[in-house]
Amino acid sequence: MEIGVEDQHQQRFGLVEGLQEIPPERWQIPGFRASGVHAGLKRRRRDVALIVSEEPAIAVGTFTTNQVQAAPVRWTRRRIEVGLPVRAIVCNSGNANACNGPQGEQDAAAMAAATAAALGISPDEVLVASTGVIGLPLDMGRLLPAIGAAAAALESGPDGWSAAVEGIMTTDTRPKMAAVECAIQGRTVHVAGIAKGSGMIHPNMATMLAFVVSDGQAERAVLQDLWRQVVGETFNQISVDGDTSTNDMALLLAGGRSGVRLDAGDPELKRFAAALHTVARSLARQIASDGEGATHLVEVEVTRASSDAAARQIARSIARSNLVKAAVFGQDANWGRILCAAGYAGVPFDPEKVNIWIGPVQVCQNGRSLPFDEAAASAALAQPEVHLAVDLAAGNGTGVAWGCDLTYDYVKINANYRT
Amino acid sequence: MEIGVEDQHQQRFGLVEGLQEIPPERWQIPGFRASGVHAGLKRRRRDVALIVSEEPAIAVGTFTTNQVQAAPVRWTRRRIEVGLPVRAIVCNSGNANACNGPQGEQDAAAMAAATAAALGISPDEVLVASTGVIGLPLDMGRLLPAIGAAAAALESGPDGWSAAVEGIMTTDTRPKMAAVECAIQGRTVHVAGIAKGSGMIHPNMATMLAFVVSDGQAERAVLQDLWRQVVGETFNQISVDGDTSTNDMALLLAGGRSGVRLDAGDPELKRFAAALHTVARSLARQIASDGEGATHLVEVEVTRASSDAAARQIARSIARSNLVKAAVFGQDANWGRILCAAGYAGVPFDPEKVNIWIGPVQVCQNGRSLPFDEAAASAALAQPEVHLAVDLAAGNGTGVAWGCDLTYDYVKINANYRT
Numbered sequence: 001m002e003i004g005v006e007d008q009h010q011q012r013f014g015l016v017e018g019l020q021e022i023p024p025e026r027w028q029i030p031g032f033r034a035s036g037v038h039a040g041l042k043r044r045r046r047d048v049a050l051i052v053s054e055e056p057a058i059a060v061g062t063f064t065t066n067q068v069q070a071a072p073v074r075w076t077r078r079r080i081e082v083g084l085p086v087r088a089i090v091c092n093s094g095n096a097n098a099c100n101g102p103q104g105e106q107d108a109a110a111m112a113a114a115t116a117a118a119l120g121i122s123p124d125e126v127l128v129a130s131t132g133v134i135g136l137p138l139d140m141g142r143l144l145p146a147i148g149a150a151a152a153a154l155e156s157g158p159d160g161w162s163a164a165v166e167g168i169m170t171t172d173t174r175p176k177m178a179a180v181e182c183a184i185q186g187r188t189v190h191v192a193g194i195a196k197g198s199g200m201i202h203p204n205m206a207t208m209l210a211f212v213v214s215d216g217q218a219e220r221a222v223l224q225d226l227w228r229q230v231v232g233e234t235f236n237q238i239s240v241d242g243d244t245s246t247n248d249m250a251l252l253l254a255g256g257r258s259g260v261r262l263d264a265g266d267p268e269l270k271r272f273a274a275a276l277h278t279v280a281r282s283l284a285r286q287i288a289s290d291g292e293g294a295t296h297l298v299e300v301e302v303t304r305a306s307s308d309a310a311a312r313q314i315a316r317s318i319a320r321s322n323l324v325k326a327a328v329f330g331q332d333a334n335w336g337r338i339l340c341a342a343g344y345a346g347v348p349f350d351p352e353k354v355n356i357w358i359g360p361v362q363v364c365q366n367g368r369s370l371p372f373d374e375a376a377a378s379a380a381l382a383q384p385e386v387h388l389a390v391d392l393a394a395g396n397g398t399g400v401a402w403g404c405d406l407t408y409d410y411v412k413i414n415a416n417y418r419t
Numbered sequence: 420m421e422i423g424v425e426d427q428h429q430q431r432f433g434l435v436e437g438l439q440e441i442p443p444e445r446w447q448i449p450g451f452r453a454s455g456v457h458a459g460l461k462r463r464r465r466d467v468a469l470i471v472s473e474e475p476a477i478a479v480g481t482f483t484t485n486q487v488q489a490a491p492v493r494w495t496r497r498r499i500e501v502g503l504p505v506r507a508i509v510c511n512s513g514n515a516n517a518c519n520g521p522q523g524e525q526d527a528a529a530m531a532a533a534t535a536a537a538l539g540i541s542p543d544e545v546l547v548a549s550t551g552v553i554g555l556p557l558d559m560g561r562l563l564p565a566i567g568a569a570a571a572a573l574e575s576g577p578d579g580w581s582a583a584v585e586g587i588m589t590t591d592t593r594p595k596m597a598a599v600e601c602a603i604q605g606r607t608v609h610v611a612g613i614a615k616g617s618g619m620i621h622p623n624m625a626t627m628l629a630f631v632v633s634d635g636q637a638e639r640a641v642l643q644d645l646w647r648q649v650v651g652e653t654f655n656q657i658s659v660d661g662d663t664s665t666n667d668m669a670l671l672l673a674g675g676r677s678g679v680r681l682d683a684g685d686p687e688l689k690r691f692a693a694a695l696h697t698v699a700r701s702l703a704r705q706i707a708s709d710g711e712g713a714t715h716l717v718e719v720e721v722t723r724a725s726s727d728a729a730a731r732q733i734a735r736s737i738a739r740s741n742l743v744k745a746a747v748f749g750q751d752a753n754w755g756r757i758l759c760a761a762g763y764a765g766v767p768f769d770p771e772k773v774n775i776w777i778g779p780v781q782v783c784q785n786g787r788s789l790p791f792d793e794a795a796a797s798a799a800l801a802q803p804e805v806h807l808a809v810d811l812a813a814g815n816g817t818g819v820a821w822g823c824d825l826t827y828d829y830v831k832i833n834a835n836y837r838t
Contacts (some may be wrong), residue, residue: 023793068762068770101787135753135788330834336553341488351487369554408827415749
């Protein structure tokens, strides 16, 4: 797990240095317990995860923009919209429970009911998520008893969280976890999150699940604004393959055990925002770098755009380009493809002012070729993390997006996903 | 070369049966000559093409929407906008002459000037196109003499056209040609076109060049409308990888040697439109089926959408999806990915009304799984042409898009394009 603390990021959140990373083996988030068990929806690994808040938590979330929304997305979105406190998140992997008609809706409700029964709470206090193959009915005969087992296995320590993160993985090769603690109002506040990728990942919530919890708290409206902004700059800026899934959600549960409760306008809100942003950004980067078949994380930074939104849009377009991704895989400093992908992002700019860097090597100046050290550029493309920078010389907007390279293994994995 | 004459197409242009395909070995388009030579921009194959109209021709065109436009695109767009008659198209492959700054503009102008000098016409009567790698200066020392050689090699027969089509190819594995003749106003009118793909192919003119000529003629405004509509339903409906290039154009030169000249409202215009549409559609399908690394042409047909535009947009989204493309490569009847890609096309529809077919096999009914014959669906995915049909049950809109599968070879080709 890495929590990137680059210069730009530090600059943005001047107070980021106040954050302490919590390594996974020390996770203990006051007021929360977690577990993961094996129901048999996947062959071997855990496929059910449960996260429980001991207090009624304020919950906010963002969801897939796909017209096709899986039953659990609809269930959870409704609960989030109503705005009542939440006690648990239950999630299965191995089956998306999408495109299953009324049966799917019933099954999502039954997952909530089983969780509620096991915990002695109301089904309306349970958020439901699913991920996996589309269009196959859930095997409730396996899933419902497993939910009971998950409730019995809840733990407040690191083992519970590592079991939970395994329970939400599909083709992920690595668990994705990030946690920090920081001082707010003189107390210690924790923020911790788990996430899964790794195909069908694209802005606006691709097959991506992220569950973030905190013992800090803020008014619901404040939390919702904060989360929307954080998600816009992190999870919505990653692309593995441009496919936006039917099942995505990024949920935040604020339990409040720390005793810290922030109102709108509180000067300490910035510290809480920085903690959330740091965790979400780390998870987003972990998802991108573990994209299906990926061998490199690609970070695209766009500066001096006409606005932050324009910068983010251009960064996404570059991170998404199959041709850029294939060039990274081939360690080919083909910067024309970077400029080209910027050009079709749908944002006007003057190509004759554009500067491009691959790692530390400037490869394009004022929209034109520059004699550059091909070996140095190739070496920058050989790093596990490839940094592409595009300067538009048009304004003050900045934006970052993350993607990965396009490899033989991406094709292999996705040509034979079901079989 | 195939000119698809499916039922739907016939229905649309009731008169399509009046069209006669002209096989490449019989091409002879009255009033036009063509040639192709080897300048040395590519290693072995011809890399310069020249098409000449013996009469001043009416020229219309559509161009890339990329913010970054190569110098030849700018040159040619200006000439088309001014609307004066055109005598020639000169095109090189192996170098896109994009992102080369003022030198690029000078080189595009010099290509026109050299062509004009060799033919005894004005540079403003010459349209210029380039395709290949971005950001490297053109080798004018090789290119200019080759243009003279191309002018000397012009032929009115099939050999000229087959040399020309080779001259515009990059990673294409097959030449793309389509021609028809039909009776209009009691005379024979010919329409013939050559095109190149094959990577960076996406709606709105990806790295795609298409040059179509006819000895029929219509008022310029009529021709421009007709062409825009034809391109919208054909070349703009193909996607190889979602990357829209800096260099694309689809040009139509109407010479008039047939003596046929159509005004707005002429009842025979429909026949001419059908001929143009048939040629453009055939070229578009040939480009899609020869996408980089492709082993299948994928035809996506969307019916009963809220409008034709909505149907086309959804069809494009499906044809573009990496996950759908990889599933076709793997012959995996994973229809959830088709529905998912429809869902993020940006067009509202009711997922619970959607029906999906893979070839003749219905795999989804009312947005849900259907027991279906997996072997039959797999067999349909094994055909060289894979047909995916999506019925939205929402209106009368229809649309077709074409793409190809995503293969190991796509990655291989694009990881090492420059080296």
